[in-house]
Amino acid sequence: MDRSQIIPDDKKFIANTYARFDIVVKEGHGSKIVDSEGKEYIDCATGIGVNIFGVNDTVWKDAVTAQIDKVQHVCNLYYSEPQVELAELLCEKTGAKKVFFGNSGAEANECAIKVARKYSYDKYGSGRHEIITLKNSFHGRTIATLTATGQNEFHKYFGPFLEGFRYAEPNLNGIISEYSEKTCAVMIEVIQGESGVNALDGEFLRKVERFCKERDILLICDEVQCGNGRTGYMYAYEAHGLHPDIVTTAKGLGGGLPIGACMLFDKCERTLSFGDHGTTFGGNPVACAGAVSIVKRIDKDLLLEVQGKGAYLKKNISMIKNVKGVSGMGLMIGIETDRPAREIAEKCLQRGLIVLTAHNKVRLLPPLNITKSEMDEALGILKEVISQ
Numbered sequence: 001m002d003r004s005q006i007i008p009d010d011k012k013f014i015a016n017t018y019a020r021f022d023i024v025v026k027e028g029h030g031s032k033i034v035d036s037e038g039k040e041y042i043d044c045a046t047g048i049g050v051n052i053f054g055v056n057d058t059v060w061k062d063a064v065t066a067q068i069d070k071v072q073h074v075c076n077l078y079y080s081e082p083q084v085e086l087a088e089l090l091c092e093k094t095g096a097k098k099v100f101f102g103n104s105g106a107e108a109n110e111c112a113i114k115v116a117r118k119y120s121y122d123k124y125g126s127g128r129h130e131i132i133t134l135k136n137s138f139h140g141r142t143i144a145t146l147t148a149t150g151q152n153e154f155h156k157y158f159g160p161f162l163e164g165f166r167y168a169e170p171n172l173n174g175i176i177s178e179y180s181e182k183t184c185a186v187m188i189e190v191i192q193g194e195s196g197v198n199a200l201d202g203e204f205l206r207k208v209e210r211f212c213k214e215r216d217i218l219l220i221c222d223e224v225q226c227g228n229g230r231t232g233y234m235y236a237y238e239a240h241g242l243h244p245d246i247v248t249t250a251k252g253l254g255g256g257l258p259i260g261a262c263m264l265f266d267k268c269e270r271t272l273s274f275g276d277h278g279t280t281f282g283g284n285p286v287a288c289a290g291a292v293s294i295v296k297r298i299d300k301d302l303l304l305e306v307q308g309k310g311a312y313l314k315k316n317i318s319m320i321k322n323v324k325g326v327s328g329m330g331l332m333i334g335i336e337t338d339r340p341a342r343e344i345a346e347k348c349l350q351r352g353l354i355v356l357t358a359h360n361k362v363r364l365l366p367p368l369n370i371t372k373s374e375m376d377e378a379l380g381i382l383k384e385v386i387s388q
């Protein structure tokens, strides 16, 4: 199939949920993507932060293919090495005590919601089930995670939504005014990705943590997007010295294959018991083997490198004419201009640069191993487009 067939057939046969950009992705290498016409792009989207070491990455590919040669799927009725290895690695790196694997960010958050409610039920009985999330947050597309998402535009058509979610302004008073004796958890993204790469204030986050600890409310960090080295920290909460009770992640963790993880720390280590939760595909050995190869590479040196690259990009972007603000941390960057982000993204695409949007901002999530010359090339295109 070529482009002239793929695009109309996509419109005909694929559910109409995506406003796709006008490019058929064919292949790639590292930070370069090649489309069906042979045109090359610098990839500052990584499939929304998923291809964290770029496309066609040898280390990840070797790990994945070696596992495919053994067995492609083991259901969760049996033990298998890659899942254990990944869980152990994640626990070592974070101090988490146990991990539940699903297949996506939404599933990781579903698990977190269930654990928070059960933790509270076990200790305090029923009725203490409310979860406070922030206005402008994004936690997924399933009914529960959609309800958790604090944006009205997502709360249309699909009701009735779940009970037990409250949306707070992103400040301590906001949290306090949504709090009651029914609250069991507060769920936050340390950096809000979808709503515009908004880095939350560390002081605010530490106050929230204290507020939660004093009331035995679980603090859930949704690190689906900002986790796994993306910000120059293994998980972004580390940048603020937080100690969450539950951390969820997905996107970059699998390096390209679907996987989600819900990490449980001391308080809720024993909350789930047999039969409380489960999944057929979750913790797939091929996805886990790939993820092991990703997590192993996110070490101190890489994290420092990511911080340096992020600072370099931010500094140079902020000097571009018409840029009104640059937000984010590490290689998770939001750019505010006075023009619609979609228009800028489309112009970048024409010039050979793939970027994302997040509300009114242009969003960059480049591979963590993007090179200096690739960054300069990307900066050149951004400058051309934005300063016009």
Ligand SMILES: *Cc1c(COP(=O)(O)O)cnc(C)c1O
Binding pocket: 103, 104, 105, 106, 107, 109, 138, 139, 140, 141, 189, 193, 194, 222, 223, 224, 225, 226, 250, 251
């Ligand atoms: C992408 C995202 C999700 C949802 O992940 P899916 O894999 O699409 O289900 C949840 N939370 C955050 C912060 C995200 O960025």
